[in-house]
Amino acid sequence: MTNVLIVVGERPQQKSVLLEALRRFRDQGASVGIVGDFPADALTVDVDLADVHPLAATPADPRLRRALARTQQPSRALWLRSWRDPWVRRRVRTADVLVALDSTAIHTVWEMAQRQPRADACNGIGAAGRVVRARHEGTYRPTRGALDEVSARAGIVVRGVRRAAVTGAKESLEAAMAPAVLRSGVGGRLWRSAVSIPGLPERVRVALAYRVHLRSVQSGRPGLAAATTTAAAARMSSRRARADLLTREANGELDLGHVPVCLTEAVAAELALADEFLPKNKVRASRSLHKAMRLLFHRVPHFDQLSSPLAERPAEFLAPLRASTTARALAAPRGRATPAAAPPTGRPLRLLIMTNGNAHFLREIRQRYAETPGVELRYLHLADDPIAGPLTRNPGGIVEHLVAGQSEFGNRVEEWLRPHLDWADTLFVDWCVATAAITTLVDPGNTRVIMRLHSFEAFSFWPHLIDFSRVDDLVFVSEHLRDLTTEVVPALTGARAPRLRVIPNAMDLTGYQRPKDPSARFTLGLIGTSAVAKDPRWAIEVLRRLRATDERYRLLLVGGGLNPDASESVRHYEEALSTDLAELEPSGAVTRIGHVDDVPGVLSGIGSILSSSVRESFHCALVEGAASGAVPVVRDWPFFADRAAGARTLFPADWVVGSQEEAAARIRATTASEEVWRAEGAAAAEYATKTWDWTVVQHDFDELFLPRAGRQE
Amino acid sequence: MQSKLSPLAPLVRARRRRPRRGGRPHVIYLAIGFPPAAKSSAYRMRETANQFAARGWDVTVITLADESWEREYGLDHTLSVGVDPRISIVGLPLTRVDLETDLRAFSEARSLRPQQWIDQQRKQELQVFPEPVFGGWRPELEKAVLRVHREHPADLLMTTCAPYVNLAATWRLWDEHRVPYVVDFRDGWSVDVIGGGAAFAENSPAGRWEKRVLAEARAVWCVNEPIAQFYRDRYPALADRVRVVRNGYDEDCVPSTNHRPEPATGLTFGYLGSINFPPALLDSVLTGWRIARREQPLLARSRFEVRGHIGAGALREANAHMELLRAAASDGVEFGGPLPKAEVAAAYGRWDALVLMLVGGRFVTSGKVYEYAASGLPVLSAHEMDHDAATVLAGHPLWTGAVGLDPRRLATSFSEAARLALEATDDERAAARAHALRYARSAQLAPAVAEVTAAITGATATTGQISVGTSTEGGQA
Structure with missing residues (x-):
């Protein structure tokens, strides 16, 4: 019996090849275990082929978690996680053949091989197959002796001592990058000079520059972060190393919820790499382009903030993309061989x-x-x-x-x-x-x-x-x-x-016209609060201004809340919103009612419907509110406020306000009396229904889908 | 200061060439990949060496030791059977460290960052000679060539690339001993055969090496006219020394008769050759195959047999190509591994049609296209439309034509190949074989070797074929 232990460091790509190898191993009498960093559903293997053991996604051992936090390399992290697992240790003790299925798993198998001198350590399932077959056929010749075992054991001790020394040095380095140091002029200059010392090995320069950059951002010194990166990048000869540093820094900042200070530079560097690859390796070029696009259109700058550089200065923001040969190859129109046919006449x-x-x-x-x-x-x-x-x-x-x-x-x-x-x-x-x-x-x-x-x-x-x-x-x-x-x-x-x-959105507005209770007059409603772009804090500020003079006003927030796990910037917004709510909810000034299916029912209790968003395409909830007879109050969506078209061209001018003060003023005016409020609401309902109800908009869709020549009236 | 290894190092004064031993001229043939290496270039190398031996040369082949090939595509000893026994072979203990599969041979640093370690290796190799992977072999190759020359003075160095690091050893022998040389450049170096155009500039390190070595070459051979023209254009002074020597096919690989298709049990499509093109190309062919099977009952009960080498080192038969083939097993696709040369004719004999999967475009011909053309079987092209293989196949009566790599068009080609397999008459099959006759390997290499022999020894350039004793011997696919 040959005992095989396969280590998997990444989601298995060649499953059919692996399964075929496992079937061969079984036929050659081998017992196989598979361990690695993959979700259980990523590798389905019959129990008679292998014992599959995914590592725990979040290790329970706090020492291990600390060690992992200090480890930058995925290959090292996999080893640390594997070796703390009793199942793995048992398997290693009895293993005859250790196999790294991918490059991330190589280090783990290498470390295992130091601890199990008897086993073969193979890079790839093909190499393992040759060893298993040789063992099965009796042609296997071991090449290791007792001296190798002694040497391996000694190596483990030496490396342990060296690692402890390196960890200590790293901790000292982190202390020297404390916020107070970086905020001081001397400290900043020191680190900026350190990353640009001539002759520094590239790997060390990259690691140092990355740390200084992120610590500077965290210390509130984005200028120092940018200057450090520029100084380090200027000393780097490799285009790939420069792109790796910049994109790593950018991703680090995005993880912190910041718009990266060197976002444009990172995107341009990655695109330069793509353009370099393009003539010879289009697949690698496409990977770099994809990486650049993921950075450029990351959710943090565009969705999790109250502004977006794309909306503010699109040409400048997209300039690196426009300049890239690879991006132009991506956008090249391929056209169609034949034009679209006319609608059929003899059949539907x-x-x-x-x-x-x-x-x-x-x-x-x-x-x-x-x-x-x-x-x-x-x-x-x-x-x-x-x-x-x-x-x-x-x-x-x-x-x-x-x-x-x-x-x-x-x-x-x-x-x-x-x-x-x-x-x-x-x-x-x-x-x-x-x-x-x-x-x-x-x-x-x-x-x-x-x-x-x-x-x-x-x-x-x-x-x-x-x-x-x-x-x-x-x-x-x-x-x-x-x-x-x-x-x-x-x-x-x-x-x-x-x-x-x-063509406006398709909305059936007929069901929204329900009688409103007089108490609804002082109830503001905001429907939909699950995105930062909805900016519910803007609505809360409007409420504050109203309540400063009249405490009868209250705000109803309808819909699911923000997901703080989406990004750090969402978490920041959510924390600020929670502070607002902690102040206003106990008194009943603000009420959250979560998701509801019966929106018309909720709207019957709302007197003014708000659109507090920084951007919207149409804002159906606002229009539905207007159709219900609530007075619409629409923020002049900032993403579009300076453009020719926006909220002011989509809605009647009196619905749209330029500030929270204007919003409060409109609400005060339109709710000044029940009569005024009901008249304003009725006018809004009539306008909304006549303009956007499905009975009106459906004709646009008929024109779209069924051009007159092909329509069967 | 210039490195001793730099091509720009001052020329060492040429030494007098020693007299021939026993009156027979001696050629050192620098042929990394010579049999028994299971590489596609081995056939051309074998025929070249045999042609020299048959024309009265002492031939010393310098290649790698057998163990070195185990990491790559392995060995096929049936290939060696066809090597003229008078040929001496020197096997150098050079290996590709990037293909190491024993993790105990890794350092800790390599185990932690395998790719970065390889990248670092590449940088160091480029310092020695501007060719990744092989550049580091330069000192050993130079030593080997000088050692062989010292032991048995050479009248000619025949060097075949790739690897291009061979040029360094070639230059060293010329530099020190003024031994004339011919470069069998095959697919060229500075020409980007996949993308077209130049792969590197003339003033780059590789460009300077190429220019310098080719300038003194007695002849430069290329596998097709577009590559030859590229070199004539790039180096006008070289124009009259550039010659096309096509790969051709070995006559022993062609079956004497073809299998009669049996529509009731379905057809067998075959592919034979190294599977080293992009996975997307293989996937397009398999997608076309699936579409064709969906639309044609005959193809639905047919098989597609793929034979050849896939991947090397850790990825040997465990790469993306292999995954595609294994995943296509339910669509009648079978992968049977490499085929020894001795079994090639039998494989063609039992197949009904061939699928020619090739990378690149007008600069690429490949070796297998000649064998395919000579097989007497219908040939389905799966390559770019503007491809040198199309030049070889133009006029072949059982060729489906080049339609590019769109899976739907390939599906149509599968149907067309099936139709040709069923309807081809004996006359058409004979015409197909006749079409390829001019591409017999010996017919391609014999005149070229004769010319070189005449130029070096002053012998009459008899360009007719000389029997080199391989036509009935085995070999490797």
């Missing part, structure tokens, strides 16, 4: 609706076209599809396909999507996210392709992964989103751009 139009996002905005649309004569409707939510679901969770695959022009990922998309494209006359993709991007990886044939962009997509990398030369119509829900998106995505202008349309 086959309409396919697909999404992998929130399906809420499709309810009325699906219902109408499921019942429309002359339309055969199919609806696919890709997240529910076992094949398409994983395809929507692989933006890196999309980037690779677009840059390389060919990929395994693209082939999977072709296989899955083609039958659907062959069936559909018209494809409508809601949300310009993953489904839209994978759709345009393949030539749609003669199927007409329509997409809809709501809002957040414009601040993400998704529109940059969509080949709009394969899209016939792109629908926006408002003009200001259209304007911003066309500024951000060059593919939306020019000869190969799709037709751009603005």
Whole structure:
């Protein structure tokens, strides 16, 4: 019997190869254990093939947790976690063959091999297969002797002593980077000089510069952080090392909830690396591009703050992307071999609706076209599809396909999507996210392709992964989103751009007109508080101003709260909001009621409906509130306030306010008496219903889906 | 100060060449990958060495020791059977440390950061010679060439690349002993055969090496006309010394008769060769295969047999290609490992159609295209449309044509290949074989070796083929 222990450091990539090897090992009489850092569902293996033992995601041992916190290297961390596990130690004691399945696992197997001198230590399952076969066939010849064992034991002791010394030195170094030191002029200059000492080994310079950079940011000295990085980068000859340092620092700051001080430099460095790879290795180029895009469109700068550099200065912010050859290769229009066919005349139009996002905005649309004569409707939510679901969770695959022009990922998309494209006359993709991007990886044939962009997509990398030369119509829900998106995505202008349309969201507003209790007059409502962009603290400030003169005003916050685990910047906002609520909730000034299904019911108790957001595309909840007869009070969404279109062009001018003071003034005026309040509310309800109710908007969708030539009235 | 290893180091004064031993000219053949190495270049090397031996040369081949190949694609001793027994072989104990699979041979630093350790190695290798992976072999290769020359003075050094570090040893022998040399450049160095254009500038370290060594070469061989033209354009002074010597095929690899397809049980498609192209290419072919099986009942009951080497070192038969093949097992795809050269003809004999998967474009020909063309079987092309393989196959009566790598178009090609396999007449198969006759390996190499022999020894350049005793011997795929 040969005992084999396989160590896995990363999510196994070649499962079929592994399973085949395990079957061979079993047939050759081997007993196999597999340990590693992977979720239990990432590796399903029959019990007769191997005993699979995933390491605990969060170790219980506090000493181990401290050791892990000090360890930067994933390969070392895997060893530390493995060796503290009794199951692993038992297996190592009896192992004849130790196998590293991937490069992260190599160090763990190397350390195990020092402790089990009898075993072979193999890099890769193929090498292990040759040893197991030799043992099985009796041709195995051991090459190690007793001296090797003594030498291995001595090595363990020596390395232990050396590591203890290095750990002590590192701790001293950390102390010398205390905030007080970095805030002092002398301390800052000292560290800035230290990272740029000539002749410093690159690895040491990178490690030092990274630490000084992050400590400077944490000490409130972003200028020092940037200067340190610039000084270190200037001394680095390797483009890759420079990009690695900058992106590591940027990611470190994002983890802290900060917009990185060197974000542009990090993105530019990574894109330079991509451009260097591009002529010879498009896959590596695509990986660098994807890394750069993840940084550029990270949620912290765009979603978890009250402003976004993309909205404030799009051209400057996207300049590195525009300048990159790899990014231009990604955005190159591929077009379609045949134009979209005219709607069929002898049979119903086959309409396919697909999404992998929130399906809420499709309810009325699906219902109408499921019942429309002359339309055969199919609806696919890709997240529910076992094949398409994983395809929507692989933006890196999309980037690779677009840059390389060919990929395994693209082939999977072709296989899955083609039958659907062959069936559909018209494809409508809601949300310009993953489904839209994978759709345009393949030539749609003669199927007409329509997409809809709501809002957040414009601040993400998704529109940059969509080949709009394969899209016939792109629908926006408002003009200001259209304007911003066309500024951000060059593919939306020019000869190969799709037709751009603005059609409001589909909303059935008839059920919202319910009688309001007189007490609702002093109740402000904010529906939807699960994102920083909704800025509920703005609404609270409006309430404070109202209550300064009239304590009858109160605020109802409806909807799920913020998720502080999303990022540190969300946590910061959430902490500030909690402080506000701790002050105002006990007195009843603010009430949170969480998520509700019966929104019309809640609205019957709300007299003024607020839109306190920094950005919105349309704000359905506000419009629903207006339709209920609540007085709409809309902040002039700051992301769009300086643009030609925004809240002021979407809504009647008197609904929109420029400040909290103006908001308070409008509320005071419109709730001055019950009569005034009810009249204002009725006017708002009438306007909302006549403008945005589904009975009105559905005609725009009919025009979109069923151009007159193909419509069966 | 310039390094002794720099190409810019001052020339050592040329020494007088020693007289020949026994009147026979002596060629040192620097051929890393010579049999029994199971490498695709081994066939060309074997034929080259045999041609020299047959023309009266003493031939000393310098390659790596057998153990060194175990880390890469392994050994195929059936290849050595066809080597002229008069040829001497010197095996150097050089190994690729990057392919080490025994983790006990790793240092702690390498175990912690395997990739960075390799990167560091690469940097050091580049200091020795501007070629990653192999640059560090320069001192040993130089020593070996000088040692062989000392023991048996050479009249010619025949050097074949890759690896390009061979050029350093070639130059050293010229520099010190003025031994003339011919460079069998095969796919070239400064030409980017995959992307097209130049791989590096003339003033780069590699560019300076290439320019200097080629300038003194008696001849430079390339495997196809686009590469040859690239070199004529890059070095106009070299134009009349650049020659196309195509790879060709070994006649013993071609079956004497073809298998008769049996539609009821399905067809067998075959691929034979190293699987070293991007995984995406293999995936496109497998996707095309799946689409074709979905649409055609005949293909649904057919098989696709893949034979050849996959990966090296830790990734030997455990890489992304292998995963794709294993995962395609339920689609009738079988991977059977490498095929000894002696069994190649039999494999072609039992297959119904061939799938030609190739990387690159107009600068790439490959070796297997000739064998495929000569097999008398339908050939399905899975490569870029503008590819030198298309030049070889143009006019082949059983070729489906180059359609690129779009899986849907490849699916159509699978259907077309199946149709050709079923409907091809004996005359068409004979015409297909006849189409490839001019590409017999000996017909390609014999004139080139004859020219070199004439130039060096003054013998009449009889360009006709000389029997070199390999036509009925085995070899390796």
